[in-house]
Amino acid sequence: MxxxxxxxxxxxxxxxxxxxxxxxxxxxxxxxxxxxxxxxxxxxxxxxxxxxxxxxxxxxxxxxxxxxxxxxxxxxxxxxxxxxxxxxxxxxxxxxxxxxxxxxxxxxxxxxxxxxxxxxxxxxxxxxxxxxxxxxxxxxLAVRLTRLTTATFAINAATTFEGLAEAAAIGAADVLDAEATAVLTNPDGVVCVATGGVRQPEARLRPGNADVEQWMSSHNPGVGVTVVEADSVPWHAALPAVAALARTKLRRPPIGIAVPPWAVIGDDDRNLLRQLAQATALAAEGLLTFAEEHSLALTLQRSLLPRELPHNADLPMTARYVPASSNAEIGGDFYDVIELDGRMLIAIGDVCGHSIEAATVMAEVRHTLRAYAVEGHRPAEILRRVDALLERFHPTGGLTTMCLLLVDLEAGTMAVANAGHVPPLIADEDGARYSTVKGPLLGIGLDRPEATELPLPRGTTVLLTTDGLVERPGVDLDEGMERLRAAVSHDDDMDDLADRLLAELGQGKQDDIALLVLRRRA
The missing domain is CATH 3.40.50.2300 (Response regulator)
Structure with missing residues (x-):
C-alpha cells in the first residue's frame, strides 16, 4: 500500500x-x-x-x-x-x-x-x-487485525518451542508485512530462533544462548512487554531493528520478536507487535508449565517402578516405560518382578486413568501384590486379594487390569493368571501367539479362575505389555494386537526388540506404555 x-x-x-x-x-x-x-x-x-x-x-x-x-x-x-x-x-x-x-x-x-x-x-x-x-x-488495520487473529491462533496451537518460535516469526512477518525473527528459550536452556518472511535463508542467525538472554534481560528486566529500538539485535539480521520483548514471570527468560524499523511506523503497528509478543510469551509460559509438570509426573512415575530388574542368567529380561506423548499427568501403568525362593513372579498392570489418584492406586496395588507374593499366595489368590482391596477402598476409581506370571525354571513352566489384561505374547520356533488365559478385571468383585500352567521351553520369549502399545483411536484392538504379534520374533535381541516395538508401534500414543520382555535361555 x-x-x-x-x-x-x-x-x-x-x-x-x-x-x-x-x-x-x-x-x-x-x-x-x-x-x-x-x-x-x-x-x-x-x-x-x-x-x-x-x-x-x-x-x-x-x-x-x-x-x-x-x-x-x-x-x-x-x-x-x-x-x-x-x-x-x-x-x-x-x-x-x-x-x-x-x-x-x-x-x-x-x-x-x-x-x-x-x-x-x-x-x-x-x-x-x-x-x-x-x-x-x-x-x-482491519486486514492486520485479521492476520493478528490468525497468527495468535497459530501461536496458541504450537506444541513445541521450535514450533512456537516459528509461528511467532511467521505471524509477525504476515501481520507487519516485513521480515521478522522470533527467539525464545526452551526448558533445557537452548535458544530457539525462527524467521518469517525472509527471502534468503542465510539471513537466519544462530546466536549464543548467553548473548540473547543477556541482551533481552537488560532491555526488559521485569514482567510485561517492552518495545525497544536498537542498532543491533543479536538474533535479527536487519540493522537497526525494533524488538518486542515479553515475559510473564521474573524467573522466565523473555521472548523476543524483531522487525525492521520501517515495519513499525505508528502506534497501531507498535501495538500489533506488542500483542504478538504478549501472545507468544503466554504460549511459552504454557509450554514451560506443561514441560515442568510432565517432567515431575515422569519422575514420580518412574519412582514407583522397579529401579532395576533381578539378574538371572537363565531368565534374562528387559523392560521399558514410556509416558503418553500428549499427557502431562501421571498414569497407572506398572510392572514388577519378585524373586520367590527359586521361582519368579512377574507382574504387569494398568490402573485406569491419568491422575494422582491413578498413581496412588497403582502404588497400593504394587505394594499389596508384593506383600501377598512374599506370603506365598498363588497367582490367582493374589489377584483375588487385590480385587478385594480395590473393591473396598477404591470402589469408584480402582478399576485395574493385571497379568501375573509365576515362572518356575526348574520345572520349565509358568503359571499365568490374567485379570482383564492384554494376554502374554509367547514366541518360539513355531512363531508368536497370545496366551488364551482370561479373567475379569480387578475392582468389581467377580469370581476368577485359577492360574493356568503353561510350558516354558528353553529359547521361548514372552512379552508382556499394557494396552498403550496396541491401542489406537479409531482402530480395532485386534488389529493392534495382530501388528504386535507379527512384529515379534523369539530370537531377536530383547533390547533391540523392545526399542523397535516402541519405535514402530508406540509413537504418538495417548496412553502410557509399559513393556517387559523375558526369555528362558536356550
Whole structure:
C-alpha cells in the first residue's frame, strides 16, 4: 500500500486533460500545494499510468478524445488494483444537472465545472484525499487485525518451542508485512530462533544462548512487554531493528520478536507487535508449565517402578516405560518382578486413568501384590486379594487390569493368571501367539479362575505389555494386537526388540506404555 495513502500531507495525483491550458492551470495549483503530479492527455495514457504507477487521486476531464471520462471512471473503479483511488471529475461543458448525477453515479467522488476557483478545486481534492486515506487506513488495520487473529491462533496451537518460535516469526512477518525473527528459550536452556518472511535463508542467525538472554534481560528486566529500538539485535539480521520483548514471570527468560524499523511506523503497528509478543510469551509460559509438570509426573512415575530388574542368567529380561506423548499427568501403568525362593513372579498392570489418584492406586496395588507374593499366595489368590482391596477402598476409581506370571525354571513352566489384561505374547520356533488365559478385571468383585500352567521351553520369549502399545483411536484392538504379534520374533535381541516395538508401534500414543520382555535361555 502507498504510504501516502495512509497519512496526511502531499499526494501523488494523476491529472488527465487533453486541453493543455486547463491541464497546466490544474497542475500548477496542485504542485503549489505540495502534491506530486503526473500528467496524461488521453484515457489510454491515463489507464497505462494507473496500471504501472501508484496514485492517491485522479483529476479527470469528462471529455477526452478517445474515451468518455465516465467510462474511464468506471474502468478505474472496476479494477481491484485502483478501485479505492478517488476520482474528481472536471468538466468545461457542464450544462445539465443530469451530467453531474451521471458522473457521481458512475463512480466519481466529486464533480466540478470550469471555470473552477482554485480554493474550491483544492478543497475538493483534500476532502477526497481525507476520505480515501481514512478508508485505506481502516481497511489496512482491519486486514492486520485479521492476520493478528490468525497468527495468535497459530501461536496458541504450537506444541513445541521450535514450533512456537516459528509461528511467532511467521505471524509477525504476515501481520507487519516485513521480515521478522522470533527467539525464545526452551526448558533445557537452548535458544530457539525462527524467521518469517525472509527471502534468503542465510539471513537466519544462530546466536549464543548467553548473548540473547543477556541482551533481552537488560532491555526488559521485569514482567510485561517492552518495545525497544536498537542498532543491533543479536538474533535479527536487519540493522537497526525494533524488538518486542515479553515475559510473564521474573524467573522466565523473555521472548523476543524483531522487525525492521520501517515495519513499525505508528502506534497501531507498535501495538500489533506488542500483542504478538504478549501472545507468544503466554504460549511459552504454557509450554514451560506443561514441560515442568510432565517432567515431575515422569519422575514420580518412574519412582514407583522397579529401579532395576533381578539378574538371572537363565531368565534374562528387559523392560521399558514410556509416558503418553500428549499427557502431562501421571498414569497407572506398572510392572514388577519378585524373586520367590527359586521361582519368579512377574507382574504387569494398568490402573485406569491419568491422575494422582491413578498413581496412588497403582502404588497400593504394587505394594499389596508384593506383600501377598512374599506370603506365598498363588497367582490367582493374589489377584483375588487385590480385587478385594480395590473393591473396598477404591470402589469408584480402582478399576485395574493385571497379568501375573509365576515362572518356575526348574520345572520349565509358568503359571499365568490374567485379570482383564492384554494376554502374554509367547514366541518360539513355531512363531508368536497370545496366551488364551482370561479373567475379569480387578475392582468389581467377580469370581476368577485359577492360574493356568503353561510350558516354558528353553529359547521361548514372552512379552508382556499394557494396552498403550496396541491401542489406537479409531482402530480395532485386534488389529493392534495382530501388528504386535507379527512384529515379534523369539530370537531377536530383547533390547533391540523392545526399542523397535516402541519405535514402530508406540509413537504418538495417548496412553502410557509399559513393556517387559523375558526369555528362558536356550
Amino acid at each position: 502507498n504510504p501516502s495513502a495512509m497519512g496526511g500531507g502531499p499526494a501523488r495525483v494523476l491529472v488527465v486533460d487533453d486541453l493543455e491550458a486547463s491541464r497546466f492551470i490544474a497542475c500548477s495549483w496542485l504542485r503549489r500545494s505540495g502534491h506530486t503530479v503526473v500528467e496524461a492527455t488521453t484515457a489510454a495514457e491515463a489507464l497505462r499510468a494507473l496500471g504501472s504507477q501508484s496514485f492517491d487521486l485522479v483529476l479527470l476531464d469528462v471529455h477526452l478524445p478517445d474515451m468518455s471520462g465516465y467510462d474511464v471512471t468506471e474502468r478505474i473503479k472496476a479494477d481491484p488494483r485502483t478501485s479505492s483511488i478517488p476520482v474528481v471529475m472536471l468538466s468545461a461543458t457542464y450544462i445539465e444537472p443530469e451530467d453531474k448525477v451521471t458522473g457521481l453515479t458512475r463512480g466519481a467522488d466529486a464533480y466540478l465545472t470550469e471555470p473552477v476557483d482554485p480554493g474550491e478545486l483544492l478543497a475538493n481534492v483534500e476532502a477526497a484525499l481525507r476520505y480515501h486515506r481514512a478508508r485505506a487506513l481502516a481497511e489496512h
